[in-house]
Amino acid sequence: MRKSQSNSNKSGIELEKLTTNRLPNLNGLRVLVAVARNNSFTLAADALGVTQSAVSKQISALEVEFGQALFRRYHRRIEITSFGQRVADLAGSAFAQIETGLREMDVPAPDQIRLFGDADFLEQWLFPRLPEFEALHPTIRISITANIGMNNPPEGEWDCAVIWGRGGWNGCRFEALMTNRVFPVAAPSYF
Structure with missing residues (x-):
């Protein structure tokens, strides 16, 4: 809320002085x-x-x-x-x-990394390593969006993505982090 108070300057002209209540924390x-x-x-x-x-x-x-x-x-x-x-x-x-x-305005958040990734990968591989990263970089905030089964992250909502695939994402630089071994698992009675 603003209150108006009148004061005179040296020339006798009334000046409006605005006082502002402080915003809450x-x-x-x-x-x-x-x-x-x-x-x-x-x-x-x-x-x-x-x-x-x-x-x-x-x-x-x-x-x-x-x-x-x-x-x-x-x-x-x-x-x-x-x-x-x-x-x-x-x-x-x-x-x-x-x-x-x-x-x-495309203004990035200061000292923030927006990470998009597969939920299983994040839980099993990334989350256990976050405390070490945070200890080394205490001013960097990490914003994580997890997904299940999506191999194409939404456009413009991330700085870095960790997804399954062989590459070829247009407009992106990509690098293989690891290979994934897939094998069937069955009850002993099936063998």
Whole structure:
């Protein structure tokens, strides 16, 4: 909200002075959106890659800042208040609009790798190796999209893809990482 205050300069002309109330903590709003979408502090923490305690503290700080509750807390569940839902909807819409605008401008996220890959490969090979990568490169965020049985990643939504195939993807540089041995498995009674 803006308030207008009048002041005079040396020539006696009235000048408008705008004062602006401070925006709420944007990281807190990001946490609020995640909690509202997941309906859980714990699931929001998992989605954001932070602790449940950090999520709880961010929500509490926002509630103090707004001067009212964003959630009703029960023994094993939470319920968003109507005010909390309105703020979460507004913040979520604003973040989505910013993200869409940046994507349309083809502005890559800073220090982010968008990886597209086969779900089994990611689970069995990549995920066990991620902690070492994260320790070596703590400022790089990895955004992973897993798929099942898709050999052609969606256009423009990734920086790197790990998929099954022999290559030949137009407009892409590709390199074989490994070979895959396929063999039948059957119960002993079939032999």
